[in-house]
Structures are given as C-alpha cells and as structure tokens.
Amino acid sequence: xxxxxxxxxxxxENGSRLRIRSIEVQGVLRRRLLDLGFVAGNVVEVLRRSxxxxxxxxxxxxxxxxxxxxxxxLIFGERIGGAxx
Amino acid sequence: MTPYTVAFAGNPNTGKSTxxxxxxxxxxxxxxxxxKTVITAEGEFTHNNRLYRAIDLPGxxxxxxxxxxxxxxxxxxxxxxxxxxxxxxxxTSLERNLNLALQVLExxxxxxxxxxxxxxxxKLGIEINLEAISARLGVPVVAIxxxxxxxxxxxxxxxxxxxxxxxxxxxxxxxxxxEIERGIAQLLPMVEQTVGRSYPARWIALRLLDGDESxxxxxxxxxxxxxxxxxxxxxxxxxxxxx
Numbered sequence: 411x412x413x414x415x416x417x418x419x420x421x422x423e424n425g426s427r428l429r430i431r432s433i434e435v436q437g438v439l440r441r442r443l444l445d446l447g448f449v450a451g452n453v454v455e456v457l458r459r460s461x462x463x464x465x466x467x468x469x470x471x472x473x474x475x476x477x478x479x480x481x482x483x484l485i486f487g488e489r490i491g492g493a494x495x
Numbered sequence: 496m497t498p499y500t501v502a503f504a505g506n507p508n509t510g511k512s513t514x515x516x517x518x519x520x521x522x523x524x525x526x527x528x529x530x531k532t533v534i535t536a537e538g539e540f541t542h543n544n545r546l547y548r549a550i551d552l553p554g555x556x557x558x559x560x561x562x563x564x565x566x567x568x569x570x571x572x573x574x575x576x577x578x579x580x581x582x583x584x585x586x587t588s589l590e591r592n593l594n595l596a597l598q599v600l601e602x603x604x605x606x607x608x609x610x611x612x613x614x615x616x617x618k619l620g621i622e623i624n625l626e627a628i629s630a631r632l633g634v635p636v637v638a639i640x641x642x643x644x645x646x647x648x649x650x651x652x653x654x655x656x657x658x659x660x661x662x663x664x665x666x667x668x669x670x671x672x673x674e675i676e677r678g679i680a681q682l683l684p685m686v687e688q689t690v691g692r693s694y695p696a697r698w699i700a701l702r703l704l705d706g707d708e709s710x711x712x713x714x715x716x717x718x719x720x721x722x723x724x725x726x727x728x729x730x731x732x733x734x735x736x737x738x
Contacts, residue, residue: 438561441557441560442560445559445560446591472588
C-alpha cells in the first residue's frame, strides 16, 4: 500500500476536500482548533480565499471557519476529492 | 426544601438562553462572578411543586481552551457541583456540539442532554436517534424546541429524575490509548489522596496529563481555602472535611 500524500491545508486549492491526518499546531491554539473540529479523521473543504490570499475559509463540521496561513500550514491532510459537493 | 440547582451549559447560538428565559421568565437576574469578567444570569423555575435554581453558564465550545468564559463554566461544574448540568445542543450541528457534551459528561453523570432546535433539524431532513445517543452517553437525552415550546415538559421530567437521584449515572468513562491509560492509572491514587472524594479523580488525572495549568490553579485555590479551618463554613455547606 502506498502512503497517502499529505499536504498542508494552506496548499490545498479552492473546492478541494481533505481528510485531516495531523495537526502540528501546539499549545492553547491547538486545543482551540481541536474544539472547532480540526481533528484527525475529519473532512475539511477549502471554500475560498480572501483577495490577498490569506486568510482562507474552510468548511468543517457544518461550520465555516477562516484560518490564517500560520495555522493552516501546520494542519496536514490527504486529498479525497475535487470540487464535487 | 432547598431548591435543586441546574446549570445550563452549551455552545454559543444553541438557543440555551432562549430555553433559560422560557423556563425562568422574569424571575432572573444577572450576576458577575467574583474575580472574572463573566456575566451570567440566574433564575428560578418550578416543576411538580419543586423549586429549581437555574444558572446560565457562558456559551462555550469547550471547557479546555482556557478563556475566562470556559474557566468560569468549568469551575462552576467542578466546584459548585450543580444537582443537574443541562447540556444544550444544536440539533442541526450535533457533531460539533457533542464535543462539549463529552467534556461535561466526563466530569459528571448528573447531567441531562437537551437537543434543541429539533424542528429546524426536521426541516433539514435530519433524523436523530435519541435512544441510541442516550445509550452511548449514559444520561437522559431529550429533543426540544425552546422557541416553539416543544418537548419542554419531557425535559423537565428528566431534569427532575436526575436532580432527585431517581436516575443516577457515573461520569462517562472514555477509554483512551494505552499510554494515556497508564498515565491515568499512575496518577489516580495521588489525585484521589489529594483532592478527596468530592471531585472527579479520573477527569482531573486526564487534565494533569494534558498539562492544564489553569485547572491546577483553580484546584489549588480551592484546596487552600478549604484547608483553613473554619467550622462555621463547614457546617454551612455541609462539607465533610475528612481528608
């Protein structure tokens, strides 16, 4: 079996869906992200980017949450689909 | 008879305060907890001729992220030990909301889970298996609509069952991986010896493993104030100072 290719959320294109595999954010912010649904195994969809490319809106657990690159570059997942909803 | 205390916990925007206002009506006032800039509401309601004191905790997604709101909600549940903690969930986004429910249920089994906005969920085609959720969580689960006054009597009946002790449950026991369980097993005897029987030892051990300094500070505060011998205080609160 080949190992899934993991990319940071910050690199995923708009409309793509990823299954979260690891969260490298530490400390209080890690806890906050976990509480918001950024948990390994959960599926996140990249909704859109703001005009300057940051922050990015993500759809997770039925809620839209915007993350800055500082955080989204430390959350890794594997692609599980394109723009189909 | 002293009134039963019911603490209302829940995520923001779950209709927690709508339910609180519906039950307590005009009989409420806002309070500001000592040492914290957290405003909360307290009120009263009656059911089957029993008086209940209701406390509206701040709406939070978690009890662990250490904002003032979350610390206040956590400390209330741990230290004030309400007769019932009512966890209000949004039926249209249960997955997110169950996070807080699990956190509360690991602390106490004296809880009722209330799934609000059930009419909204039905409109969205969401079906919720209350029996299955109740079986998994080990506490009564009731679906309501606070806004349209659906299921309120059933909810009050379940609150009464838990408050009166007709229904009792232990805190929810979540099995963690081997490493964490080993840590808990090592800490548990020390925790039990230090904090006594009145606090949920397994949960405190878990928080220690997580390095929760805010809880440590709260506990320390609490323990220090208890070690000061004050017989009047002990009698007033019925505290058994046997540790």
